[in-house]
Amino acid sequence: MKTQPAALAREKDPESAQSKTGISDGIALEVPATLPFEGFTYLKKEWIDQEDDIESVTFGMALGHLNSPVNWENTETFVMMPEWGTSPLRRSWVVRIPTHFEGAERYLFHYFFQIRYINGSEKVSDNFTQLIMPKTVEYIDHSGSCVHIRLHWSLGNWSYPQDTELEVDGIEWGSEFSVSHTAYRSGDRLYEHGRLAAVKKIEMPRVFRAQIWAPRGEEINYCFNMLSIDHEGNLQQKWDNNGGENFKMTI
Template sequence: MKTQPAALVRETDPETAQHKAGISDGIALEVPATLPFEGFTYLKKEWVDQEDNIESVTFGMALGHLNSPVNWANTETFTMMPEWGTAPLRRSWVVRIPTHYEGAERYLFHYFFQIRYTNGTEKVGDNFTQLVMPKTIEYIDHSGSCVHIRLHWSLSNWAYPQDTELEVEGLEWGNEFSVSHVAYRSGDRLYEHGRMAAVKKIDMPRVFKAQIWAPRGEEINYCFSMLSVDQHGNQQQKWDNNGGENFKMTI
């Protein structure tokens, strides 16, 4: 996956430019461009009490580059939430990790657990490291009716479901009708009609793809939501969930 250069926006209206303090006509402003499918992945980390008198458990994490030692100075910590009623007591926390770390699409996810006891003493457990990496998901539309295809997926047996839009091959990321704009233009009639027209120009069968990120070895549960748009701009939805069984794979 390639990093796209930042887009340039140029102020061309002299009257508008005069009202912007410190910005004169003809000045180019750099606007950061998103990487394809840039965002976050959510995964649930769990701790099960194996001894008595545990007051709390803290989850600590740090991200790092491949082949580099972990820098614990950048540690983030979270107090894990007890799941009352479980025996032995289970504690959990949903962790948000980015799709990219300092521009790299593969990176290391380091973490540890710190136990605090009711008598005030503490113990830090072993350090764990997982490789976070991308996985490409593909859906081939033979019907020709799909305008949007969304991946509905989760790690850890649907512990925290999330949605990722697939993009059709032939439509560039950042195009005005790309799914890169869907977060704030979904349901916009002009956008939906424009995207429908752009998708219809692409030869059949149409291949939709997305990338998701997860620690290597994690099982991914997923299914697809297909959206078509009629001539009035109304969306119609259907699902492909493998006959009710959903799809599974290990990254």
């Protein structure tokens, strides 16, 4: 969203207004505040054909609050992609759901399947509901070398991997060198060296934490990607994947 700053709105001379702000068009960008670890989770939903002559399967979904009836007027629908070569035929779709729904960190994910046949007839499955909830993951750094730690994780058997950055205890979310800025400042030397200095001030061992969101009861596979900065200012990385076995937990 773009806003017109009050100081610029009162400035009669556009050229002097531009020089005061250091931008070319007198417009400032308003960066919205974010909740810690706010973002999206990706779920792979599947349908397996149990009968012949199915032309397509549509996945329908809606989000809702706890203890409230589902509002199907807000339904989103997606035609599932056939995975040709599977028998019986498997169809899938990767769904993106938010970490928060209207400010709530726990909410309901409602969905159904609509089956369309070659002859034009259709039927709709039962409705399904899953509770979406957060889970805290932590990593304790005893080495003192980690500047960033990223959680590499996926629901089920690595059906759709995703990454979540952990924040170290002692750096406030949203502050200058918080990982909340990593999405657009990763690799920026000023940011990375500032974060390194901020992390080094924190007593050992350092605890890094993150929150991820997933349906309750789902198994999560995960490992850690640790990044440090060498003497020349270059990012170095290593992995902790539990000796090749990866880690597992249930939401």
